[in-house]
Amino acid sequence: KPPGKHHDEL
């Protein structure tokens, strides 16, 4: 996962 990319799902 790209750094800093947080959870994009609910």
Next chain:
Amino acid sequence: MNIFRLAGDMTHLLSILVLLLKIYATKSCSGISRKTQELYAIVFVARYLDLFTDFISVYNTFMKVVFIASSLAIVWCMRFHPMVRRSYDRELDTFRHYFLVGASFALALILHEKFTVQEIFWAFSIYLEAVAILPQLVLLQRSGNVDNLTGQYIFFLGAYRAFYILNWIYRYLTEPHFTRWIACVSGVVQTALYADFFYYYFISWKNNSKLKLPA
């Protein structure tokens, strides 16, 4: 975003709307476990700590606010609304749900994606959501009969995570290095917990009979 995840989110939203309809229309929460609703409120607050720090999309932020607000509103209603609180099955809703909170948090301290407050609370919310339905299913077993709206509420609540499993399969197949083991395994456990409910729900739907769970 893919169709499975959108279907999952819409089904999840639908389950909350059905529950709000039941409570608002009947001014009753009989058959609903307050403990499960409290666990869901904890799940959403713990999972959406990034609500103000990470902007993903308008949709994402909007849905997070809806889930947090609705789960807190339902708990508030069941605790303080004079009409609703009177219909709460206090003596049936006896599952010791704080054990679920403790166990989920302990597991999150061990199994997480990164050892940061946000990631530990995220993993905690994922584990807790998987078991949050247990007090509700136990209450149903004890109360035996299930009214239609409650049955539909639980059905949609179980179905939404099943859509998410399809979403994870789709993303695994279409996105390079997509791995969400914590959410996937937990989501499969969560959906499996509904298996027997789904079975009896399907039987009652096929026979067009009242949903009865074996005591």
